[in-house]
Amino acid sequence: MPEITRDEVAHLATLARIDLSDAELDHLAPQLSVILESVASITGVAGDDVPPTSHAIPLTNVFREDVVVPGLSAEEALSGAPAVEGNRFSVPRILGEEA
């Protein structure tokens, strides 16, 4: 029986880059356990002989003609940015103090 602990949810939230408050962890962890218990019913249903499907209608070698088509201008691409500096996306620091 899969059980997902509060600590595990906190760890997964870190991996997914979401700050969860204690209250949110209390709220979400038991709900996730219930969902996981329900979906766990599929374990072992399909054997090794069954190939996986990633796309129901698979297409291969999808190419287009090698011609230039119009794209977004720099101004358009930046139009929804939270911060812009000198025609570029402006982002917070990426490295820590110690780096």
Add this chain to the structure above:
Amino acid sequence: MSTVKDTAAEAAGALADGSTTSVELTEMHLDRIDAVDTAVDGRGIHAFLHVDREGALAQAAESDARRARGEARGPLDGVPIAVKDVLATRGLPTTCGSKILEGWIPPYDATVVQRLRVAGLPILGKTNMDEFAMGSSTEHSAYGPTRNPWDLDRIPGGSGGGSAAAVASFQAPLAIGTDTGGSIRQPGAVTGTVGVKPTYGGVSRYGLVALANSLDQAGPVTRTVRDSAMLHDVIGGHDLRDSTSIKTEWPSFTEAAAQGATGDMSGVKVGVITELAGDGWQSGVMARFNESVELLVKAGAEVVEVSCPSFVHALAAYYLILPAEASSNLAKFDAMRFGLRVTPDGDPSAEDVMRATRDAGFGDEVKRRIILGTYALSSGYYDAYYGQAQKIRTLISRDFEAAFARVDVLVSPTAPTTAFKLGEKLDDPMAMYLNDLATIPANLAGVPGISVPNGLADEDGLPSGFQVLAPALADDRVYRVGAALEKLLTDQWGGPLLDRAPELETDR
């Protein structure tokens, strides 16, 4: 004299014979939106997140001018439409029902939107939805729920509750929805309207903000099967910008619907899916379903029962595949290039900003699914969950293949119950997920499906839906059978089901 109750086909006819104009039609629907959507005391339908009065009227005026020059671009040129807020619209806000995209105005159009513009359909506005299309009730919208026009205390289905409620309450004759696990068909069922999920790859996904790439499909939301077919003819077809778009010659769906509307079902083999009935299925929904099947038999169809044994695992497989794809798709909301940015105190790093933004910007359901997807994809669990779910997907496709070797179409009720009360399942995710039991298999296998209103359940007087599924690429069959059933039922009722919906109180 045109009214908001006209179907899109009727409106198109009135435009063609000059008895109305696009400006008149568009204005009429904008007035209806003003009257019922944002009503006093907060009990409006709330189908729209954004209404573009000025833009819609300008597009309508252009359409009228084109028509006056004898240059109408097709039958629907000038018929207004509403678009689900998950499709990018150049110059119009696109939020996906999320705070993380509040105020975002895309610099480009989705291909579906571009095709609407080319065909001359004025865009009335953007419709409400569960955040990033995650939900079956539209209650997970960060901007508040949409109400069901049949009963304002009930859900309009989801995730496309806004589009379904908009057409059900005559605020738009046509709307665009998207269906990842039933988000077009289930809202159709609970609001007494028609919704179609095309074959995966039949309608371009370019500019559709992805929930689960391998499952998402945009399609028509209307009041009649014919209107859906006409709209599908406009939005469908190959698109170079979507690498999963199918290159094929599609037949005219309008013609398929016209063929069905004769009501003749002779020579059509219909399979009733054994697994989509039984415990948990509302008795009134089953009663209407069985009557509809009887009607098809009387119209000449041959009906057999078909078992699809792997369908019992579809829901579980879906709730592993979908969160896995969603958790990866939603990684792009990182507060760097677009959308919300929340900057914590001090000297935060980009990662701190990301974490704070995603906490503030995403609602509960989105967080649940991202975490679930992250779990399903993490090493140690990947094979047991995600890998296993992908294998079940194969088994479900095989079930469809075997079934379609015996029958032309498969049928079931669209949703197990009629519309439930707002708030009833909001904090019980599994109960919410069960609404999509009958619609999910089609998404996993990529096959097309339609929901057609087939009556009111005796217990509560609320609409139920009849689902028709066809093999991939055979979308024409869902239009043919859907139109036949619609014709047989409306003949019996003496008019469309929506005639029986309560009049909405308006403040005018």
